Amino acid sequence: MRKIFLCAALILLFSAAAVISPANNYASAASAAEEMNTEASGNYAYLYGNPRGKYYKMKPTSEEKTAWNYSAEDEWAVAYVGNGYTNLHPGNRGDVMQGWQSPGNGEATVTGEVEFNNPNLIGTDPAINGIRFSLLLRKKTADGYATAQPLADIDNVLIDTVEKVVFNVNVPNIGSGDVILAAVNNNGNNNSDGNSVSFSVLYTGTIEEDAPDDFGCGELPIPAFSYTQGENGWYYAYGLPQKYILMDIGLNYAGYVWTGPKPYQFVSSGTVHPNGKWSTLKIWIASFDGEIEIDGMFVRNANEGDGTNVDVYHNGERIWWEQCDYIGSKTYNMEPIRRTVKKGDAIVFSFSAGARLDNRADGINAATNIYILSGEPDDEFDTSAYLQTAKNEAEIVGVRERTATPKESGLNVGALVGGLVGGAVLVAGAVVVAIVLMKRRKRG
Numbered sequence: 249m250r251k252i253f254l255c256a257a258l259i260l261l262f263s264a265a266a267v268i269s270p271a272n273n274y275a276s277a278a279s280a281a282e283e284m285n286t287e288a289s290g291n292y293a294y295l296y297g298n299p300r301g302k303y304y305k306m307k308p309t310s311e312e313k314t315a316w317n318y319s320a321e322d323e324w325a326v327a328y329v330g331n332g333y334t335n336l337h338p339g340n341r342g343d344v345m346q347g348w349q350s351p352g353n354g355e356a357t358v359t360g361e362v363e364f365n366n367p368n369l370i371g372t373d374p375a376i377n378g379i380r381f382s383l384l385l386r387k388k389t390a391d392g393y394a395t396a397q398p399l400a401d402i403d404n405v406l407i408d409t410v411e412k413v414v415f416n417v418n419v420p421n422i423g424s425g426d427v428i429l430a431a432v433n434n435n436g437n438n439n440s441d442g443n444s445v446s447f448s449v450l451y452t453g454t455i456e457e458d459a460p461d462d463f464g465c466g467e468l469p470i471p472a473f474s475y476t477q478g479e480n481g482w483y484y485a486y487g488l489p490q491k492y493i494l495m496d497i498g499l500n501y502a503g504y505v506w507t508g509p510k511p512y513q514f515v516s517s518g519t520v521h522p523n524g525k526w527s528t529l530k531i532w533i534a535s536f537d538g539e540i541e542i543d544g545m546f547v548r549n550a551n552e553g554d555g556t557n558v559d560v561y562h563n564g565e566r567i568w569w570e571q572c573d574y575i576g577s578k579t580y581n582m583e584p585i586r587r588t589v590k591k592g593d594a595i596v597f598s599f600s601a602g603a604r605l606d607n608r609a610d611g612i613n614a615a616t617n618i619y620i621l622s623g624e625p626d627d628e629f630d631t632s633a634y635l636q637t638a639k640n641e642a643e644i645v646g647v648r649e650r651t652a653t654p655k656e657s658g659l660n661v662g663a664l665v666g667g668l669v670g671g672a673v674l675v676a677g678a679v680v681v682a683i684v685l686m687k688r689r690k691r692g
Protein backbone atom coordinates (compact mmCIF):
# COMPACT_ATOMS: atom_id res chain seq x y z
CA MET A 249 0.00 0.00 0.00
CA ARG A 250 1.38 3.34 -1.00
CA LYS A 251 0.80 5.98 1.59
CA ILE A 252 0.89 9.24 -0.20
CA PHE A 253 -0.11 11.43 2.66
CA LEU A 254 0.39 11.07 6.35
CA CYS A 255 -0.60 13.74 8.79
CA ALA A 256 -1.81 13.18 12.33
CA ALA A 257 -3.49 16.55 12.45
CA LEU A 258 -5.38 16.09 9.21
CA ILE A 259 -9.08 16.45 9.67
CA LEU A 260 -11.52 15.83 6.89
CA LEU A 261 -15.17 16.49 7.29
CA PHE A 262 -17.16 14.39 4.85
CA SER A 263 -20.61 15.78 4.33
CA ALA A 264 -23.34 13.29 3.62
CA ALA A 265 -24.65 15.40 0.77
CA ALA A 266 -21.30 15.37 -0.99
CA VAL A 267 -21.85 11.89 -2.36
CA ILE A 268 -24.49 13.15 -4.77
CA SER A 269 -22.10 15.57 -6.40
CA PRO A 270 -20.76 13.87 -9.55
CA ALA A 271 -17.45 15.69 -9.24
CA ASN A 272 -16.77 14.05 -5.90
CA ASN A 273 -18.02 10.58 -6.58
CA TYR A 274 -15.48 7.86 -5.90
CA ALA A 275 -12.54 10.02 -6.86
CA SER A 276 -9.25 8.61 -5.75
CA ALA A 277 -7.37 10.30 -2.95
CA ALA A 278 -5.52 13.39 -3.94
CA SER A 279 -2.01 13.20 -5.24
CA ALA A 280 -1.43 16.70 -3.94
CA ALA A 281 -2.29 17.90 -0.48
CA GLU A 282 -4.25 20.92 -1.64
CA GLU A 283 -6.75 18.80 -3.56
CA MET A 284 -7.42 16.52 -0.67
CA ASN A 285 -10.38 18.20 0.96
CA THR A 286 -12.64 17.76 -2.03
CA GLU A 287 -11.18 14.58 -3.49
CA ALA A 288 -11.46 12.43 -0.41
CA SER A 289 -15.16 13.06 0.18
CA GLY A 290 -16.19 10.30 -2.20
CA ASN A 291 -16.10 7.63 0.49
CA TYR A 292 -19.86 7.52 0.93
CA ALA A 293 -22.28 5.23 -0.84
CA TYR A 294 -25.92 4.25 -0.74
CA LEU A 295 -26.26 0.52 -0.25
CA TYR A 296 -29.03 -2.08 -0.47
CA GLY A 297 -29.31 -5.50 1.14
CA ASN A 298 -28.43 -7.16 4.42
CA PRO A 299 -25.89 -5.13 6.43
CA ARG A 300 -24.79 -8.36 8.16
CA GLY A 301 -24.71 -10.32 4.90
CA LYS A 302 -24.76 -9.48 1.21
CA TYR A 303 -25.36 -5.92 0.15
CA TYR A 304 -24.72 -3.86 -2.94
CA LYS A 305 -24.15 -0.31 -4.12
CA MET A 306 -27.27 1.48 -5.28
CA LYS A 307 -27.31 3.51 -8.46
CA PRO A 308 -28.92 6.88 -9.14
CA THR A 309 -32.25 6.66 -10.97
CA SER A 310 -31.67 9.95 -12.81
CA GLU A 311 -28.94 12.45 -13.61
CA GLU A 312 -30.12 14.64 -10.75
CA LYS A 313 -29.13 11.83 -8.36
CA THR A 314 -31.99 12.63 -6.02
CA ALA A 315 -33.06 8.98 -5.80
CA TRP A 316 -30.97 5.81 -5.73
CA ASN A 317 -32.12 2.19 -6.04
CA TYR A 318 -30.84 -1.31 -6.64
CA SER A 319 -33.34 -3.82 -7.97
CA ALA A 320 -36.61 -4.01 -9.88
CA GLU A 321 -37.66 -6.86 -7.60
CA ASP A 322 -37.49 -4.72 -4.48
CA GLU A 323 -38.60 -1.48 -6.05
CA TRP A 324 -39.53 0.39 -2.85
CA ALA A 325 -35.99 0.21 -1.55
CA VAL A 326 -34.92 3.76 -2.44
CA ALA A 327 -32.58 6.35 -0.98
CA TYR A 328 -34.21 9.76 -1.56
CA VAL A 329 -31.63 12.48 -1.14
CA GLY A 330 -32.86 15.71 0.44
CA ASN A 331 -31.17 18.79 1.82
CA GLY A 332 -28.84 17.58 4.54
CA TYR A 333 -30.73 14.35 5.17
CA THR A 334 -31.69 11.23 3.27
CA ASN A 335 -34.84 9.13 3.34
CA LEU A 336 -33.37 5.63 3.45
CA HIS A 337 -36.66 3.91 2.58
CA PRO A 338 -36.28 0.17 3.17
CA GLY A 339 -37.49 -2.42 0.69
CA ASN A 340 -39.73 -5.42 1.13
CA ARG A 341 -36.64 -7.48 1.77
CA GLY A 342 -33.47 -5.45 1.87
CA ASP A 343 -32.36 -2.65 4.15
CA VAL A 344 -31.36 0.67 2.67
CA MET A 345 -28.12 2.04 4.07
CA GLN A 346 -25.69 4.83 3.88
CA GLY A 347 -22.13 3.69 4.19
CA TRP A 348 -18.79 5.33 4.68
CA GLN A 349 -15.48 3.63 3.97
CA SER A 350 -12.27 4.69 5.66
CA PRO A 351 -9.54 5.99 3.34
CA GLY A 352 -6.79 5.03 5.77
CA ASN A 353 -5.83 4.31 9.35
CA GLY A 354 -6.93 6.77 11.96
CA GLU A 355 -9.82 7.86 14.10
CA ALA A 356 -13.43 8.46 13.12
CA THR A 357 -16.35 10.16 14.79
CA VAL A 358 -19.78 9.28 13.47
CA THR A 359 -22.60 11.73 14.07
CA GLY A 360 -26.18 11.92 12.95
CA GLU A 361 -29.79 11.29 13.71
CA VAL A 362 -32.69 9.19 12.50
CA GLU A 363 -36.31 10.22 12.50
CA PHE A 364 -39.39 8.21 11.51
CA ASN A 365 -41.56 10.39 9.29
CA ASN A 366 -44.97 8.86 10.04
CA PRO A 367 -45.43 8.31 13.79
CA ASN A 368 -48.95 9.73 13.43
CA LEU A 369 -49.89 6.72 11.27
CA ILE A 370 -48.82 4.12 13.84
CA GLY A 371 -51.91 2.27 15.04
CA THR A 372 -54.00 3.11 11.98
CA ASP A 373 -52.89 -0.02 10.11
CA PRO A 374 -51.02 -3.08 11.45
CA ALA A 375 -48.75 -2.90 8.39
CA ILE A 376 -47.48 0.53 9.50
CA ASN A 377 -45.12 -0.51 12.25
CA GLY A 378 -42.09 1.78 12.19
CA ILE A 379 -38.48 1.14 11.23
CA ARG A 380 -35.43 -0.39 12.86
CA PHE A 381 -32.08 1.37 12.78
CA SER A 382 -28.60 -0.05 13.20
CA LEU A 383 -25.25 1.72 13.26
CA LEU A 384 -22.59 -0.82 12.39
CA LEU A 385 -18.84 -1.12 11.95
CA ARG A 386 -17.52 -3.65 9.47
CA LYS A 387 -13.79 -4.25 9.82
CA LYS A 388 -11.63 -5.01 6.81
CA THR A 389 -9.18 -7.75 7.65
CA ALA A 390 -6.47 -9.63 5.81
CA ASP A 391 -9.07 -12.36 5.08
CA GLY A 392 -11.71 -9.99 3.77
CA TYR A 393 -14.52 -8.25 5.59
CA ALA A 394 -15.68 -9.36 9.04
CA THR A 395 -19.38 -9.41 9.92
CA ALA A 396 -20.65 -5.95 10.82
CA GLN A 397 -20.90 -5.24 14.55
CA PRO A 398 -23.07 -2.63 16.28
CA LEU A 399 -21.53 0.66 17.33
CA ALA A 400 -22.60 1.96 20.75
CA ASP A 401 -25.28 -0.76 20.98
CA ILE A 402 -27.32 0.91 18.23
CA ASP A 403 -28.62 -2.39 16.95
CA ASN A 404 -32.08 -2.86 15.41
CA VAL A 405 -33.46 0.04 17.45
CA LEU A 406 -37.21 0.36 16.88
CA ILE A 407 -38.27 3.87 15.85
CA ASP A 408 -42.04 4.32 15.73
CA THR A 409 -42.61 7.55 17.65
CA VAL A 410 -41.54 11.16 17.28
CA GLU A 411 -38.46 10.35 19.34
CA LYS A 412 -35.32 10.47 17.21
CA VAL A 413 -32.25 8.31 17.54
CA VAL A 414 -29.29 10.66 17.87
CA PHE A 415 -25.73 9.35 17.75
CA ASN A 416 -22.23 10.67 18.21
CA VAL A 417 -19.80 7.77 18.35
CA ASN A 418 -16.03 7.82 18.38
CA VAL A 419 -14.12 4.97 16.71
CA PRO A 420 -10.55 5.43 17.95
CA ASN A 421 -8.87 2.85 15.71
CA ILE A 422 -10.42 2.76 12.30
CA GLY A 423 -8.50 0.87 9.65
CA SER A 424 -8.13 1.37 5.94
CA GLY A 425 -11.19 -0.06 4.21
CA ASP A 426 -13.30 -0.36 7.37
CA VAL A 427 -16.94 0.43 6.67
CA ILE A 428 -19.45 2.24 8.85
CA LEU A 429 -23.08 1.54 7.99
CA ALA A 430 -26.24 3.43 8.90
CA ALA A 431 -28.92 0.84 8.07
CA VAL A 432 -32.69 1.22 7.99
CA ASN A 433 -34.73 -1.98 8.19
CA ASN A 434 -38.48 -2.27 7.53
CA ASN A 435 -39.29 -4.08 10.83
CA GLY A 436 -41.06 -6.74 8.73
CA ASN A 437 -43.20 -4.43 6.60
CA ASN A 438 -42.23 -1.32 4.67
CA ASN A 439 -45.59 0.47 4.47
CA SER A 440 -45.15 4.19 5.25
CA ASP A 441 -41.54 3.62 6.32
CA GLY A 442 -40.30 7.05 5.19
CA ASN A 443 -37.55 8.48 7.38
CA SER A 444 -34.97 11.24 7.64
CA VAL A 445 -31.41 10.20 8.27
CA SER A 446 -28.37 12.41 8.63
CA PHE A 447 -25.02 10.65 8.78
CA SER A 448 -21.54 12.09 8.66
CA VAL A 449 -18.07 10.97 9.60
CA LEU A 450 -15.28 13.15 10.88
CA TYR A 451 -12.03 11.40 10.04
CA THR A 452 -8.48 12.01 11.21
CA GLY A 453 -5.75 9.85 9.77
CA THR A 454 -3.87 8.68 6.75
CA ILE A 455 -5.15 8.86 3.18
CA GLU A 456 -4.15 5.85 1.11
CA GLU A 457 -4.46 6.09 -2.62
CA ASP A 458 -5.30 2.42 -3.00
CA ALA A 459 -7.66 2.13 -0.04
CA PRO A 460 -10.58 -0.18 -0.88
CA ASP A 461 -13.71 1.50 -2.21
CA ASP A 462 -15.90 -1.59 -2.58
CA PHE A 463 -17.66 -1.08 0.77
CA GLY A 464 -17.51 -4.85 1.33
CA CYS A 465 -20.23 -5.37 -1.26
CA GLY A 466 -21.21 -8.96 -2.04
CA GLU A 467 -20.67 -10.86 -5.26
CA LEU A 468 -23.52 -10.06 -7.62
CA PRO A 469 -25.98 -12.78 -8.57
CA ILE A 470 -26.16 -13.95 -12.19
CA PRO A 471 -28.38 -11.39 -13.98
CA ALA A 472 -31.77 -13.12 -13.84
CA PHE A 473 -33.65 -11.21 -16.50
CA SER A 474 -32.97 -10.27 -20.09
CA TYR A 475 -34.83 -10.01 -23.37
CA THR A 476 -32.87 -12.92 -24.86
CA GLN A 477 -33.76 -16.53 -24.07
CA GLY A 478 -30.73 -18.30 -22.64
CA GLU A 479 -28.69 -15.23 -21.81
CA ASN A 480 -26.63 -16.02 -18.70
CA GLY A 481 -28.33 -19.43 -18.72
CA TRP A 482 -31.83 -18.06 -17.96
CA TYR A 483 -34.99 -19.07 -19.86
CA TYR A 484 -38.59 -17.88 -19.48
CA ALA A 485 -41.40 -20.36 -20.00
CA TYR A 486 -44.86 -21.59 -19.03
CA GLY A 487 -46.10 -25.11 -18.38
CA LEU A 488 -44.93 -27.42 -15.63
CA PRO A 489 -41.49 -27.60 -14.05
CA GLN A 490 -40.89 -30.93 -15.85
CA LYS A 491 -42.11 -29.86 -19.31
CA TYR A 492 -42.74 -26.43 -20.69
CA ILE A 493 -43.01 -24.05 -23.63
CA LEU A 494 -40.67 -21.08 -23.95
CA MET A 495 -42.33 -17.67 -23.87
CA ASP A 496 -42.06 -14.95 -26.50
CA ILE A 497 -41.65 -11.24 -25.96
CA GLY A 498 -45.06 -9.64 -26.25
CA LEU A 499 -47.05 -6.69 -25.08
CA ASN A 500 -49.38 -7.30 -22.17
CA TYR A 501 -50.59 -5.22 -19.28
CA ALA A 502 -47.17 -5.49 -17.60
CA GLY A 503 -45.55 -3.93 -20.67
CA TYR A 504 -43.27 -5.43 -23.28
CA VAL A 505 -42.18 -8.60 -21.47
CA TRP A 506 -41.98 -12.41 -21.75
CA THR A 507 -45.55 -13.61 -22.29
CA GLY A 508 -47.54 -16.80 -22.73
CA PRO A 509 -50.77 -17.11 -24.74
CA LYS A 510 -52.89 -15.90 -21.81
CA PRO A 511 -52.91 -12.21 -20.86
CA TYR A 512 -51.77 -12.83 -17.29
CA GLN A 513 -48.88 -15.14 -18.10
CA PHE A 514 -45.69 -13.16 -17.99
CA VAL A 515 -42.21 -12.65 -16.64
CA SER A 516 -40.93 -9.08 -16.33
CA SER A 517 -37.69 -7.93 -14.72
CA GLY A 518 -39.31 -7.72 -11.30
CA THR A 519 -42.64 -9.55 -11.47
CA VAL A 520 -44.05 -12.91 -12.57
CA HIS A 521 -47.66 -14.04 -13.01
CA PRO A 522 -49.05 -17.56 -13.59
CA ASN A 523 -52.29 -18.40 -15.34
CA GLY A 524 -54.69 -21.25 -14.63
CA LYS A 525 -53.24 -24.74 -14.71
CA TRP A 526 -49.85 -23.68 -16.07
CA SER A 527 -47.02 -22.39 -13.99
CA THR A 528 -44.93 -19.47 -15.09
CA LEU A 529 -41.29 -20.58 -15.00
CA LYS A 530 -37.84 -19.10 -14.74
CA ILE A 531 -35.33 -21.77 -15.67
CA TRP A 532 -31.57 -21.57 -15.27
CA ILE A 533 -29.27 -24.11 -16.91
CA ALA A 534 -25.69 -24.45 -15.66
CA SER A 535 -22.95 -24.11 -18.25
CA PHE A 536 -20.24 -25.22 -15.82
CA ASP A 537 -19.40 -27.67 -13.07
CA GLY A 538 -19.23 -25.89 -9.75
CA GLU A 539 -21.05 -24.73 -6.68
CA ILE A 540 -23.86 -22.21 -6.52
CA GLU A 541 -25.93 -20.51 -3.87
CA ILE A 542 -29.61 -19.85 -4.49
CA ASP A 543 -31.84 -17.42 -2.66
CA GLY A 544 -34.98 -15.51 -3.41
CA MET A 545 -37.63 -13.06 -2.36
CA PHE A 546 -41.30 -13.41 -3.18
CA VAL A 547 -43.73 -10.63 -2.35
CA ARG A 548 -47.47 -10.93 -2.77
CA ASN A 549 -49.65 -7.97 -1.98
CA ALA A 550 -53.32 -8.94 -2.30
CA ASN A 551 -56.60 -9.00 -0.46
CA GLU A 552 -58.17 -11.76 -2.53
CA GLY A 553 -57.51 -15.09 -4.21
CA ASP A 554 -55.93 -18.36 -3.12
CA GLY A 555 -52.33 -17.19 -3.37
CA THR A 556 -49.43 -18.06 -5.61
CA ASN A 557 -47.28 -21.13 -5.06
CA VAL A 558 -43.55 -20.87 -5.49
CA ASP A 559 -41.56 -24.08 -5.97
CA VAL A 560 -37.82 -24.29 -6.63
CA TYR A 561 -36.38 -27.41 -8.25
CA HIS A 562 -32.88 -28.67 -8.92
CA ASN A 563 -32.98 -31.30 -11.68
CA GLY A 564 -36.54 -32.22 -10.71
CA GLU A 565 -35.89 -32.38 -6.96
CA ARG A 566 -37.94 -29.78 -5.13
CA ILE A 567 -35.54 -27.93 -2.82
CA TRP A 568 -37.80 -25.11 -1.58
CA TRP A 569 -41.47 -24.17 -1.71
CA GLU A 570 -43.90 -21.72 -0.28
CA GLN A 571 -47.60 -21.13 -0.52
CA CYS A 572 -47.81 -17.36 -0.80
CA ASP A 573 -51.45 -16.93 0.23
CA TYR A 574 -51.31 -14.36 3.02
CA ILE A 575 -54.14 -11.85 2.75
CA GLY A 576 -52.36 -8.51 2.80
CA SER A 577 -48.75 -7.76 1.98
CA LYS A 578 -46.12 -10.31 2.84
CA THR A 579 -42.52 -11.03 1.85
CA TYR A 580 -41.48 -14.68 1.68
CA ASN A 581 -37.72 -15.11 1.84
CA MET A 582 -35.87 -18.10 0.50
CA GLU A 583 -32.78 -18.33 2.67
CA PRO A 584 -29.57 -19.29 0.83
CA ILE A 585 -29.30 -22.91 -0.32
CA ARG A 586 -26.00 -24.25 -1.65
CA ARG A 587 -26.00 -26.79 -4.46
CA THR A 588 -23.30 -28.54 -6.44
CA VAL A 589 -24.08 -28.34 -10.15
CA LYS A 590 -22.86 -30.06 -13.29
CA LYS A 591 -23.06 -28.75 -16.84
CA GLY A 592 -26.67 -29.00 -17.98
CA ASP A 593 -28.20 -29.01 -14.50
CA ALA A 594 -31.46 -27.10 -14.24
CA ILE A 595 -32.66 -24.80 -11.46
CA VAL A 596 -36.36 -24.07 -11.99
CA PHE A 597 -38.36 -21.39 -10.19
CA SER A 598 -42.02 -22.30 -10.68
CA PHE A 599 -44.88 -19.90 -9.95
CA SER A 600 -48.32 -21.52 -9.99
CA ALA A 601 -51.82 -20.21 -9.46
CA GLY A 602 -52.60 -21.86 -6.12
CA ALA A 603 -54.77 -24.65 -4.72
CA ARG A 604 -57.92 -23.63 -6.64
CA LEU A 605 -56.03 -22.34 -9.69
CA ASP A 606 -57.52 -18.94 -8.95
CA ASN A 607 -55.62 -16.29 -10.93
CA ARG A 608 -56.77 -13.30 -8.99
CA ALA A 609 -53.97 -11.07 -7.71
CA ASP A 610 -51.35 -13.73 -8.43
CA GLY A 611 -48.61 -11.30 -9.45
CA ILE A 612 -45.47 -11.88 -7.40
CA ASN A 613 -42.50 -9.56 -7.05
CA ALA A 614 -39.80 -12.15 -7.39
CA ALA A 615 -36.04 -12.04 -6.94
CA THR A 616 -34.54 -15.32 -8.22
CA ASN A 617 -30.89 -15.13 -7.27
CA ILE A 618 -28.17 -17.56 -8.21
CA TYR A 619 -24.63 -16.79 -7.06
CA ILE A 620 -21.57 -18.59 -8.39
CA LEU A 621 -19.39 -19.82 -5.50
CA SER A 622 -17.03 -21.84 -7.69
CA GLY A 623 -16.81 -22.58 -11.39
CA GLU A 624 -16.72 -20.42 -14.48
CA PRO A 625 -19.67 -19.98 -16.88
CA ASP A 626 -18.85 -21.33 -20.36
CA ASP A 627 -20.44 -19.15 -23.04
CA GLU A 628 -19.74 -21.79 -25.70
CA PHE A 629 -21.78 -24.43 -23.88
CA ASP A 630 -25.25 -24.92 -25.42
CA THR A 631 -27.55 -24.75 -22.40
CA SER A 632 -30.67 -24.92 -24.61
CA ALA A 633 -29.90 -28.60 -25.35
CA TYR A 634 -30.83 -29.35 -21.72
CA LEU A 635 -34.27 -27.72 -21.77
CA GLN A 636 -37.34 -29.96 -21.40
CA THR A 637 -39.48 -28.17 -23.93
CA ALA A 638 -42.84 -29.40 -25.24
CA LYS A 639 -44.15 -28.81 -28.74
CA ASN A 640 -47.60 -27.93 -27.48
CA GLU A 641 -49.73 -27.84 -24.33
CA ALA A 642 -51.14 -31.32 -24.96
CA GLU A 643 -47.65 -32.72 -24.57
CA ILE A 644 -47.34 -31.04 -21.15
CA VAL A 645 -50.60 -32.63 -19.93
CA GLY A 646 -48.90 -36.00 -20.21
CA VAL A 647 -46.48 -35.16 -17.39
CA ARG A 648 -49.03 -33.41 -15.25
CA GLU A 649 -48.00 -33.80 -11.62
CA ARG A 650 -48.79 -31.41 -8.83
CA THR A 651 -49.08 -27.67 -8.88
CA ALA A 652 -50.53 -27.14 -5.43
CA THR A 653 -48.12 -27.02 -2.52
CA PRO A 654 -49.21 -28.85 0.63
CA LYS A 655 -49.09 -26.30 3.39
CA GLU A 656 -47.29 -28.31 6.05
CA SER A 657 -45.74 -30.98 3.94
CA GLY A 658 -42.51 -30.87 5.95
CA LEU A 659 -44.34 -31.85 9.14
CA ASN A 660 -46.32 -34.58 7.42
CA VAL A 661 -43.22 -36.16 5.95
CA GLY A 662 -41.53 -35.97 9.33
CA ALA A 663 -44.43 -37.76 11.03
CA LEU A 664 -44.43 -40.49 8.42
CA VAL A 665 -40.75 -41.27 8.42
CA GLY A 666 -40.84 -41.24 12.23
CA GLY A 667 -42.26 -44.76 12.18
CA LEU A 668 -40.37 -47.62 10.57
CA VAL A 669 -43.47 -49.03 8.92
CA GLY A 670 -44.58 -45.58 7.82
CA GLY A 671 -41.12 -44.96 6.39
CA ALA A 672 -41.20 -48.20 4.43
CA VAL A 673 -44.64 -47.36 3.08
CA LEU A 674 -43.43 -43.90 2.11
CA VAL A 675 -40.43 -45.29 0.25
CA ALA A 676 -42.58 -47.92 -1.47
CA GLY A 677 -45.07 -45.22 -2.41
CA ALA A 678 -42.33 -43.07 -3.84
CA VAL A 679 -41.10 -45.93 -6.02
CA VAL A 680 -44.61 -46.54 -7.35
CA VAL A 681 -45.07 -42.85 -8.11
CA ALA A 682 -41.73 -42.75 -9.89
CA ILE A 683 -42.62 -45.75 -12.05
CA VAL A 684 -46.00 -44.27 -12.92
CA LEU A 685 -44.33 -41.01 -13.88
CA MET A 686 -41.76 -42.77 -16.05
CA LYS A 687 -44.52 -44.62 -17.87
CA ARG A 688 -46.44 -41.43 -18.38
CA ARG A 689 -43.40 -39.70 -19.75
CA LYS A 690 -42.75 -42.53 -22.20
CA ARG A 691 -46.35 -42.41 -23.36
CA GLY A 692 -46.14 -38.63 -23.85
Ligand SMILES: [Ca+2]
Pocket residue numbers: 375376377378379434435436437438439441
Ligand atom coordinates in the same frame (compact mmCIF):
# COMPACT_ATOMS: atom_id res chain seq x y z
CA1 LIG B 1 -42.15 -0.86 8.83
Ligand SMILES: [Ca+2]
Pocket residue numbers: 553554555556600601602603605606607608610
Ligand atom coordinates in the same frame (compact mmCIF):
# COMPACT_ATOMS: atom_id res chain seq x y z
CA1 LIG C 1 -53.96 -17.88 -7.01
